[in-house]
Structure formats: C-alpha cells, structure tokens
Amino acid sequence: MIALASDHAGLPLKKEIMTMLDEMGLAYRDYGTYTDASCDYAAYAQRAAKAVVSGECDRGILCCGTGVGISLAANKVRGIRCACVSDCYSAKMTRKHNDANMLAMGARVVGADLGRMIAEIFLTTDFEGGRHQRRVDQIMAIEAGEDLTAGLEP
Ligand code: RB5
Numbered sequence: 001m002i003a004l005a006s007d008h009a010g011l012p013l014k015k016e017i018m019t020m021l022d023e024m025g026l027a028y029r030d031y032g033t034y035t036d037a038s039c040d041y042a043a044y045a046q047r048a049a050k051a052v053v054s055g056e057c058d059r060g061i062l063c064c065g066t067g068v069g070i071s072l073a074a075n076k077v078r079g080i081r082c083a084c085v086s087d088c089y090s091a092k093m094t095r096k097h098n099d100a101n102m103l104a105m106g107a108r109v110v111g112a113d114l115g116r117m118i119a120e121i122f123l124t125t126d127f128e129g130g131r132h133q134r135r136v137d138q139i140m141a142i143e144a145g146e147d148l149t150a151g152l153e154p
Contacts, residue, residue: 002028002123003060005048006107007041007070010063013107013115017061020116026123029057045073052101053079060102061119071104078143081136086110091118095125097132098139 002021006014011033021028031047033039041064051057062082064070071084082102083094086109094100103122105115127133138148 001057002026003031003048003051003057003102004028004062005031005033005044005060005070006063007033007044007065008036008038009065010041010067010070010105010107011036013063013105013110013112014061016112016115017063017119020119024120024123041070042073045070046077049074049077049080049082049102053077059123061122062102062104063107063115064104065106065108067104067106067109071102074102074104079140081139085118085122086114088114088117088121091121092125095122096128097135099127099132099136 004014004017018028031051032044045062048060048062052060062070062074067084071082074080074082080102081098081100082104083098083100084104085091085094086106103119105118141148
C-alpha cells in the first residue's frame with residue numbers, strides 16, 4: 001500500500017502518480033488534499049507519514065510545489081526518511097543507499113513524465129544494506145537523540 005499526499009500545488013502531479021499506480025496495479029491511499037483550493041502542506045505530510053510509520057502503508061509519495069516543504073514536514077515524523085528528488089539517479093540511490101521510505105517531488109519542478117519515472121524507480125529499487133545499513137542506523141540514532149560527534153576529528 002502506497003501513501004499519497006499533496007497540497008494544492010502538488011495535486012496535479014499526485015494525480016499523475018495515481019494514474020501510474022493504477023497502471024502498475026499498485027494499491028494506494030490518498031491522504032489529501034483532494035481539491036485545488038489553497039492549503040497548507042504540513043498536516044497532509046504528517047497524515048501520510050504516520051500511515052507509513054504505523055505500517056498501514058509500505059512507502060509514501062508526497063507532492064507540493066517544490067517538494068521541499070512537504071518533505072521537511074514528513075521528516076519531522078519519527079521513523080520517516082523522506083527524500084526530495086527531482087532526478088532519476090537520486091531516486092535510485094535514495095532507495096539503494098538511504099532506504100528512503102518516502103519520496104517527495106515538486107510539481108513546479110518536474111514534469112508529469114519525469115515525475116512518473118522518478119516514482120517508478122523509487123517504488124522498484126531495493127535497499128542495498130551492508131555499509132549503508134550502518135549509515136541509515138546513524139541517521140536514526142540522531143533522531144533518537146544520540147550524539148554521533150564524539151569520535152570526529154577536531
Ligand atoms: C505553495 O505555494 C508552495 O509553497 C508549496 O507547495 C511548496 O512548494 C513549499 O515548499
């Protein structure tokens with residue numbers, strides 16, 4: 001199950017992603033917004049992010065104007081690693097190396113076709129694990145309040 005959310009600016013791209021998911025036969029839940037009336041993205045990001053963290057959804061895709069605001073909001077939810085991406089290479093690598101569980105894109109940054117490609121790569125690429133698991137663990141340790149800086153050179 002894929003969690004989707006957007007604000008008004010991201011709505012057209014989210015609709016493209018819905019069409020793509022239908023074509024791929026992948027199930028999704030749309031956590032809003034549902035109209036093009038101007039709205040604030042944070043609550044929608046939080047609702048979709050909570051669905052991913054709870055296990056109700058496996059991954060999430062978020063859209064706003066730039067992808068930035070909605071990704072920043074999602075990353076405030078514990079357990080979320082949301083990557084704001086506008087190219088195919090980063091989409092692949094954020095799965096392989098960062099195990100990102102949410103993707104954010106900007107409808108005013110990427111077109112419909114590129115947005116679909118990025119989303120497809122994000123959904124079909126596996127995490128590599130290995131040394132990258134250690135690095136992802138370190139990201140999550142920062143979230144848990146750990147200080148990683150003790151061993152660093154001055
Ligand atoms: C809305 O105008 C816009 O600010 C929002 O969609 C997003 O781009 C913020 O980061």
